[in-house]
Amino acid sequence: MPSVSSSITTALGIGSGIDTGSLVTSLVAAVRDPKEQVITNRQSLTTARISALASASSSLDTFADALSSLLSGTGYAGTPASNDPSIANVSLLPGGVPKGLPAQLEVRQLATARTLASTPVSGATAATVVGEGELTLTVGGQSATITIGSANNSYTGLAAAINGAGLGVTASVVTDTQGTRLVMKGATGAANDFSLTSVSGDDLADFAWAGTDSATMVSMAAPQNAIIKIDGVEQHYASNTVDTAIANLRIDLNKAAPGTTVTLATSEPTTTMRDLMVEFVEAYNTLMKGLNTATATGADSTSSGVLNGEASIRDMRRQLATMTSTSLTATGSYKTLSDLGIATNRDGTLKLDTDILDKAIAADPSAVVQMLNPAVSSTTNPGLAGMMDAVRDKIQQKDGSLAIATSKYKDLAEKLTEQLEKLDTQMTNYEAQLTTVYSKMETRLTALKATQSYLEQQIEIWNNSDS
Template identity: 60%
Template sequence: MTSVGSSILTALNAGSGIDTSALVSSLVSATREPKQTAITSRQTLNSSRISALASAISSLDTFADALTEVLSGAAYTGTAASNDASIASVTLLSGGSPSGLPAQLTVDQLASARVYSSAATSGATGSTVIGTGSFTITNAAGEATTITLDSSNNTFAGLAAAINAGDTGVTARVVTDTQGTRLVFKGATGADNDFTISTSADDSSSILGGMSFTSSSTPQNAKITLDGVAYEYASNTIDDAIPYLRIDLNKASPGTTVTLSMSQPTAGLSDLLKEFVDAYNTLMKALNTATATGADSSSAGVLNGVAGVRDMKRQLASITSTQLSATGTYKTLSDIGVSTNRDGTLTLDTARLATAMETDPEGVTNMVNPKVSTTASPGLSALMDTVRDNIEKDDGPLKTAQKRYDAEAEEFTKQLEDLDEKMTNYQEHLTTIYAAMETRLSALKATQSYLEQQIEVWNNSNSN
């Protein structure tokens, strides 16, 4: 952009012969460069710190989240098992760890439901009209629900849909086979879920008027014996016989004992701890590089001297000595062979870990990965989450450092903008000064030329 001063110089045709534009540019550059270099140097360091802090936080988050995800898998929580799944199968329920396993189970009787079916109507389909009237379902408590059949629902399919839409505990379906079409009604399993059905037809000659029902199954409770104690349940799916364990009864087999158990993830847990140490050391080595001291500022780590990162390293280094379990022989990572080195990295004593896993596999598993995490017994995943949360809390040293560097980034941007404005004004000022000087020099040169002409005239006159 052409400045006001430069326009003046151009108008005056730079009569002095001096390149004032280049002179002004040189003076402005000489003033700008040391100031700009100082700001951009600090700006570059600040940007590097912002990037390094963001990378450190991201790495910590990735590490903690990955640990939580891995430990939640069946390979590290243990697996519920039945030695005869054809009789009874088991699955873990969330929220806790089954207790009292292994357990001995006998399935003496399966739970069943009342089932009624109507006689088949030859040649009929689901859309065949069965007639108008009413259909009544009465449960074991004597509570009756009546469905009115009219032109909107007086087909096999219409009656079934009306029953299924009601809150009776009874389901209905239309079945068509080679014999014809019939209605099948089924209640919930359990002795207390019996029901009866009756019809009232407006026309006794209609299908509804001649409809009869046959029961093919009676309701009864499931009967099991668990560790010698007899129990009854209305369903074949049992969630509360053993805490946090679902038992699905698949077949009655009186006299046959099924063993329910939990496998401990000993091999998987050993491999996990090795991977944990390796991943942790990758994170800590990166922090050590970022905070390294050097002979001068050019060789020091970009986060050297940042209090928030020192606090981060300190909290991470305390993991091996922090209690993971309030009970048992093994309470900390150091108890099973994980120790902290002077530089904050970890070392795993595989022989000591193998001894601990062989001596008390369940104790080590529960310490590292408890089914229920508590304040006293958090386990490794919850501890890492707590450490991560403490490191990243809004009023903590790390976040405070981030906020300070973000504020400095804005300040450096503003300083460069202010410098640009000042240098523009300075250039305009210098240009105005040199434009005025150029004007005076031009006037002097004009006077000089006039005098020289006059002197030459005088000299010529005198010589004549």
């Protein structure tokens, strides 16, 4: 039979070793953890949704920017060509696409350079002396002194000194059956005429020329500018290579042909346009598959996409889906992507019928190119890149569904953070309350323990008295 003292001890828990600090912590955790888990789970989902919306917008930007960059390149603008390369040939210059083609070119005159030749000296060689002294070489407003001394007194030495003057005049020594002579040639263009005047040395004076031929120095060609007409406008150039008449286009003048018109035009980039359609469908499908994954409906929340049920993404998919039926031009044989064989699958991705595309390109390549990549885009003929930019701008507009959804989730994220902070405050207060309660309980238990000790002593005395 239990004693009175043991019953009191059991009832009060005295001596049970209860850690009130741990008890308080456990009780707070039991209240806090479920609430905190709900908030943190919602925080994780909200953060994931904000990230997914940003990713969708970024993917759309990447797609639109890549398309614009691709179509602005020369590969999708065609290759410039001349219908008579023997008169003039053309090629692309880096930095952009030529504008203003086709153009009509007439080469009225080629640019030429001043060419001088000394009288051949029979029996002479490149090492034959020419005489010591000085000559002055003048090109435009610049002059240089040509000095011939004992170290360079030869045809070869004279040519080297002229070349070393750095004024754009080249000299060479020619030896043939007629003998040896000095040949000099300047740069093309009327402004690049030159003269060689004598300063000292009688023998060296034989190589002087100042506009008048002599018995020892003769002009073989006079300098002149190239003269061309482009679409009837006359233009003059010092060189036969013209790279400023039409932006981003180099024109090489090969032959003067007054009265003959050469057409400079751009060939249709039919092969690259076919490749463009294939690449466009592939890139579009990559974007759409990403959206499909984000909005997928699973058996439960863990297997569903993070944006499942999100209206802004449904709107984004709807806007993208209109691209196949949107008119890219108001004129021509083909007006929409569907006319070129692009159709929409049930999951929103695209499929391309290359047979239809090839027939369209074969039938009217100019119409296909003009529809997809017009030389000058407009509201009625935006082209593929212009349409993509318009769709992107509509999806990403400030008051659009995507922006509203992003703002909504950011606001929710802030509220959840506030809820977590509020829970922290509540649990801190709750912990303080429990600590106070158990502190008072400890005080009472201490008093009860003193009473228990007193009672135990009295009982012991009673028991001894009975014995």
